[in-house]
Amino acid sequence: MPFHFKVSSYSYDRITPNTWSGAYQCWGKENREAPLTTACPPGIEDGLVSNFETKAFDGCANPHLGLAAIIATGIDGLRRHLRLPEPIDDNPYSLDGQLKRLPASLSESLEALQKNTVLHELIGEKLMVAIKDIRKRSSTTRRIRRDTSNLFSAIKQRSSTTRRIRRDTSSLFSAIKVQLNFVHKVYSGIDNLFVHKVYSGDLGQTFDSNRTLTHYEMSPEKGQAVLFVGDLSYADNYPNHDNNRWDSWGRFAERSAAYQPWIWTAGNHELDFESSIGEIVPFKLFKNRYRTPNKASGSTSPLWYSIKRASAHIIVLSSYSAYVKYQWLEADLPKVNRTETPWLIVLLHSPWYNSYNYHFMEGESMRVMFEQWFVEHKPFMRVMLMKDHMTEPQPAYSAYCEASFGHAMLSIKNRTHAYYAWHRNQVGYAVESDKMWFFNRHYNPVDDSTKAQQ
Secondary structure (H helix, E strand, O other), X not given: OHHHHEOOHHHHHHOOOOOOOOOEOOEEEOOOOOOEEEEOOOOOOOOOOOEEEEOOOOOOEOHHHHHHHHXXXXXXXXXXXXXXXXXXXXXXXXXXXXXXXXXXXXXXXHHHHHHOHXXXXXXXXHHHHHHHHHHHHHHHHHHHHHHHHHHHHHHOOOOOOEEEEEEOOHHHHOOOOEEEEXXXXXXXXXXXXXXXXXXXXXXXXXXXXHHHHHHHHHOOOOOOOEEEOOOOOOHHHOOOOOOHHHHHHHHHHHHHHOOOOEEEOOOHHHOOOOHHHOOXXXXXXXXXXXXXXXXXXXXXXXXXXXXXXXXXXXEEOOOOOOHHHHHHHHHHHHHOOOOOOOEEEEEEOOOOOOOEOOOOOOOHHHHHHHHHHHHHHOOEEXXXXXXXXXXXXXXXOOOOOOOOOEEEEEEEOOOOEEEEEEEEOOOOOOOOOEEEEEEOOOOOOOOOOHHHHO
């Protein structure tokens, strides 16, 4: 009778034959398949019982009611002078036609509970009514959850407010299932929202990689999202583009990415294909590991998409795939609601304007194609800054450049002002090595360009 007091419907999912869970109404001596087992440790005289093991209820059951049910069963047996049936020594499953199955679901258990006069007499009618009502609600809740899940699967929609990440990746966790959660906040129409966004890129998996992520984790101010602008694992730097490097990078970044949103941008190291060994499809390793919400924004490519995050509309572009998605971008830009999302941020890997030797002019074709659109829609545009390979001497038109590792923090103060700070790994966690204010060109249309100053 203790199985009547298992609160969770999931408890009944484990009651199956051949799993040592006790699926049949019987008892046995040292029989792990029986729900009630007697055990005699070494040294005990044969035939004497020193221990009992019951599997009729688990950690989801009410322990007080479960123990009460055991006591009630014993009292009822003494009153009626009942004797135990013969113990079952074999696997009860082999006697399926002769033994009665215990309830296999919460609804079956509830039906049996309603017919049990012994528990009604012992516990009392008021408590029995409460117990049955709770069980009915639990059964109904699970059915609603199941139906809702089927509905979501059918229409292929996912919630944008709370996301539950389920990973069952053998290459990362060796078949260990880990459930991780974070909250994805969406705001609209807020003028003074204080929100942090962390910028990072070219992370790789070296000593400096760990130092960069640790420096961010130890910072007193944490971001509400990480805007990652490309170049994740650098697996293509290893012989035969070692795929294990993708898995080790996933484990490395998980300590942050599992608990806050990371918005991914594809860089040149995500191309990662090696034709000499028959791999000719670019971005395959990246796309199979890092999902992006491209379908929610109407894009057919996971490398091109947009997402709303707090008071910002964020557009992600791919510098190294064909620009055939220009029609999607052309349609997405007019959708930006500057009342709900005052800030427009564009992420891409290859810089359009730079004085670096590395990646020099790689983004020129994209600049020629899209620059006019961005001038019209006035985004705060973030492009990837290289950490080395700078032109020396640095040209007069270039701001001072320093090769250093670190992360940047963008704090959106309100619809007109955002504060940007650079945190170098070489200094204290709370130290801002460089900083500046950004003005939203949509709400502050002042031409402060070099041309305007001449």
